[in-house]
Amino acid sequence: MADPATMNALGLMMVGAGLAVGIAAAGSGLGQGITAAAAVGGVAEKDYSFGKMLVLTAISETQAIYGFVIAILIIFVVASGAGAF
Amino acid sequence: MLKPARMKKFNVLLLSSDIQSMLDSFKDEPLLEFRKVDTTLKGISSFDASEREKFVSYHLIRARKVVSFLRAYSKEPTLGEKIKSFFFVDGEPKFEHISQSELKRQINSFLEPLFNRVEVMEQRLKDISEKKSALAKEKEILNAIARLEVEPNLISRYGPFEIIVGQIAPEFEDEFVEILNSTEYARLLKIVGSEEKTVLFLIDVDAYNLIFPKLRKIGFERLVFSKADLRPSDAIRGIEKEISCLEKEKEKIIKECRLLEKKFLGKVLVLQEMLEIEKAKEKALQLFGRTENTTLFEAFVPAELESRFMQKLNKATKGRFYVEKASFSEEEAPVMLKHNSYFKNYEFLLKLYGLPEYNSIDPTVFIGILYPILFGLAFSDVGYGIVFLAAMLIIRFTYAKRSFSMQCLSNVLIHGAVTTILFGFIFGGFFGDLGGESMKKLAIIDLFSKAPSGQSYALLFIGSMWAVGLLHLNFAILLGLIEDIRKKNYKMALADKMVYFVLETGLAFYAASFLFPSIQALQLGGIFLIITALALLFASSGPLGLMKITGFLGNVLSYSRIMVLSISTFAIAMSINILAQLLFAVPIFGLALGIIFLVFGHFANLLFNVLSSFIHPLRLHFVEFFSFFYSGNGKEFKPFYFPRKITEKKEV
Numbered sequence: 001m002a003d004p005a006t007m008n009a010l011g012l013m014m015v016g017a018g019l020a021v022g023i024a025a026a027g028s029g030l031g032q033g034i035t036a037a038a039a040v041g042g043v044a045e046k047d048y049s050f051g052k053m054l055v056l057t058a059i060s061e062t063q064a065i066y067g068f069v070i071a072i073l074i075i076f077v078v079a080s081g082a083g084a085f
Numbered sequence: 086m087l088k089p090a091r092m093k094k095f096n097v098l099l100l101s102s103d104i105q106s107m108l109d110s111f112k113d114e115p116l117l118e119f120r121k122v123d124t125t126l127k128g129i130s131s132f133d134a135s136e137r138e139k140f141v142s143y144h145l146i147r148a149r150k151v152v153s154f155l156r157a158y159s160k161e162p163t164l165g166e167k168i169k170s171f172f173f174v175d176g177e178p179k180f181e182h183i184s185q186s187e188l189k190r191q192i193n194s195f196l197e198p199l200f201n202r203v204e205v206m207e208q209r210l211k212d213i214s215e216k217k218s219a220l221a222k223e224k225e226i227l228n229a230i231a232r233l234e235v236e237p238n239l240i241s242r243y244g245p246f247e248i249i250v251g252q253i254a255p256e257f258e259d260e261f262v263e264i265l266n267s268t269e270y271a272r273l274l275k276i277v278g279s280e281e282k283t284v285l286f287l288i289d290v291d292a293y294n295l296i297f298p299k300l301r302k303i304g305f306e307r308l309v310f311s312k313a314d315l316r317p318s319d320a321i322r323g324i325e326k327e328i329s330c331l332e333k334e335k336e337k338i339i340k341e342c343r344l345l346e347k348k349f350l351g352k353v354l355v356l357q358e359m360l361e362i363e364k365a366k367e368k369a370l371q372l373f374g375r376t377e378n379t380t381l382f383e384a385f386v387p388a389e390l391e392s393r394f395m396q397k398l399n400k401a402t403k404g405r406f407y408v409e410k411a412s413f414s415e416e417e418a419p420v421m422l423k424h425n426s427y428f429k430n431y432e433f434l435l436k437l438y439g440l441p442e443y444n445s446i447d448p449t450v451f452i453g454i455l456y457p458i459l460f461g462l463a464f465s466d467v468g469y470g471i472v473f474l475a476a477m478l479i480i481r482f483t484y485a486k487r488s489f490s491m492q493c494l495s496n497v498l499i500h501g502a503v504t505t506i507l508f509g510f511i512f513g514g515f516f517g518d519l520g521g522e523s524m525k526k527l528a529i530i531d532l533f534s535k536a537p538s539g540q541s542y543a544l545l546f547i548g549s550m551w552a553v554g555l556l557h558l559n560f561a562i563l564l565g566l567i568e569d570i571r572k573k574n575y576k577m578a579l580a581d582k583m584v585y586f587v588l589e590t591g592l593a594f595y596a597a598s599f600l601f602p603s604i605q606a607l608q609l610g611g612i613f614l615i616i617t618a619l620a621l622l623f624a625s626s627g628p629l630g631l632m633k634i635t636g637f638l639g640n641v642l643s644y645s646r647i648m649v650l651s652i653s654t655f656a657i658a659m660s661i662n663i664l665a666q667l668l669f670a671v672p673i674f675g676l677a678l679g680i681i682f683l684v685f686g687h688f689a690n691l692l693f694n695v696l697s698s699f700i701h702p703l704r705l706h707f708v709e710f711f712s713f714f715y716s717g718n719g720k721e722f723k724p725f726y727f728p729r730k731i732t733e734k735k736e737v
Contacts, residue, residue, distance in 0.1 A: 050437070051434075051436075051437020051438060052437070052438065052439075052707075054437075054700060054703075055437075055438075055700065055703060055704045055707045055708065058700045058701060058704045059704065059708065061646075061701075062643060062646070065643075065645065065646040065649050066642065068649045068652075068653075069547065069642070069645045069649065072543055072544075072547065072648075072649075072652070073544075073547075076541040076543050076544050077541075077544065
């Protein structure tokens with residue numbers, strides 16, 4: 001069992017990892033909502049653009065993915081360095 | 086394979102009398118794409134819309150109308166039939182091709198009378214429908230009056246006064262009473278009903294006209310009815326009888342319609358297909374130029390089909406033609422992709438973005454190689470892979486038989502399912518952690534453990550994806566460099582492509598200098614190359630040029646999404662398993678609830694991840710990979726070709 005100070009630090013790291021992915025995902029979600037709404041309008045007008053629009057809506061997911069990468073780095077690099085894993 | 090099919094452009098002159106046989110000969114094979122002849126040249130005029138085209142269009146509209154009418158009232162298939170038709174694709178029944186004279190004869194002998202009959206039936210069905218809705222409305226009014234329990238003949242005019250019946254929404258009842266009370270020449274007699282309030286009131290006609298706009302504003306609807314001499318219950322019975330008679334008549338017409346469908350639909354479909362072909366021929370004619378006795382057309386033909394084109398042209402015109410090869414620009418050439426059966430499946434993915442230009446690189450092969458690998462990496466679960474593979478195999482050999490594009494999509498997904506199983510074995514995923522320890526033992530890499538080097542496998546996975554991204558993007562830059570050099574765009578080649586190689590080599594030298602500190606030239610060379618690259622970027626695009634480095638870095642990092650998807654598939658599946666285990670502990674219904682949750686949870690996870698694994702590798706190609714070399718501005722080769730669906734012509 002690690003000492004309370006280490007446990008506190010690890011807890012904060014986990015909260016940080018959660019915030020990294022959570023806030024990034026919320027932003028991505030908002031962005032994706034806007035893109036998808038515009039894409040639906042675009043496809044309704046030009047149905048052949050479906051493929052491009054589908055990919056455009058996925059672009060805003062990138063930030064969530066970066067958030068996830070940061071979370072992974074926090075967990076596996078920082079927390080692992082502190083002896084959590 | 087790395088470039089679209091080579092094209093040849095021909096200018097052909099032939100006798101106008103041979104035009105129909107030439108068009109007939111080419112329409113059954115995708116051989117050539119006609120282009121508009123320049124009719125501004127002296128002595129050449131264009132084909133105007135002929136009487137024949139008008140005739141064809143006129144009857145085509147009629148044939149389509151008959152088909153849509155007969156199909157609209159055809160027998161509704163049972164659920165069993167619907168399921169059967171989903172899985173087992175019956176080929177459309179084939180009818181023999183008919184000659185042009187036979188086409189004309191059949192149009193006159195049965196299409197015309199049939200169309201006239203269909204029009205009468207359609208009109209009658211429309212009248213019945215209108216009459217039925219009018220009667221239904223009247224029935225509703227009579228029901229409302231019946232609720233008031235007053236004699237209908239009382240609802241009439243009495244000198245300057247009138248008894249009026251109407252309906253109002255319950256929430257406006259108070260407002261209605263208030264409006265009515267605002268005039269002293271009105272008296273509310275009755276108000277009944279709960280969902281919709283039926284009101285009866287006596288009012289001075291002038292006062293009614295005065296307050297009517299206010300009543301209208303709160304949604305008041307006056308009920309006017311015609312059968313005031315009858316008791317409401319008797320009138321309702323009469324209306325019901327009338328509706329029943331109309332329904333019987335409608336059934337009779339539908340029965341007749343189904344008889345006509347059985348007897349004539351096949352024949353009309355043949356006429357429709359033949360007329361559509363004739364219309365397409367007439368439209369093609371408008372691209373041609375003509376002189377008094379000859380016709381001139383221009384066409385693009387895939388180079389490999391040149392001899393077939395010549396052979397057909399020779400046969401159709403009995404050798405009476407003059408042909409010359411014409412030069413053409415890259416921009417006007419149509420694009421036809423040419424791949425073996427494996428890569429052909431991936432053409433539709435490329436078409437989602439846009440076709441390559443005629444002389445540029447066709448990246449279908451690169452998509453065909455990397456896409457299924459990235460798909461499998463993103464999904465990487467044996468359990469999901471097996472279920473998905475089984476589903477796709479069933480769809481591929483049943484439903485997908487309907488069209489070529491559906492076959493391609495299902496083939497791509499089958500490839501993805503196979504790689505999913507493969508990577509699932511490597512990472513030890515079986516519906517998340519449902520495989521337990523035995524699956525872990527089989528796995529080559531456990532993402533949540535440490536590699537012998539001491540680093541976490543998850544980090545090594547991220548690093549590997551960045552390496553894949555770096556290699557993939559460098560390959561894209563190389564392709565872009567080749568394209569720029571081919572187009573003699575040397576400035577772009579240097580400042581937009583070579584610069585990345587210079588920068589990366591400089592960084593590699595600089596990094597190597599830490600490994601080999603004794604070799605000083607490495608550090609110096611590295612610094613020199615990095616400064617050169619930065620100077621090139623600055624010179625080409627100013628300070629903003631330096632942003633390209635962060636853009637490139639972002640592109641490389643973007644490949645970590647594959648690892649993220651892989652872990653999220655596993656994590657969601659694991660959460661479903663944990664929650665199901667908690668449900669198993671619930672007494673009595675726990676087992677059933679747990680199983681239901683497990684099945685639906687994993688099914689939902691499968692669907693989400695199929696979508697993600699399909700889109701994200703595609704996005705990596707479209708956004709990151711293509712950005713260095715691909716425009717997707719090619720124009721598709723659209724041959725003069727009409728695959729027959731209903732008719733078949735026996736080759737003589």
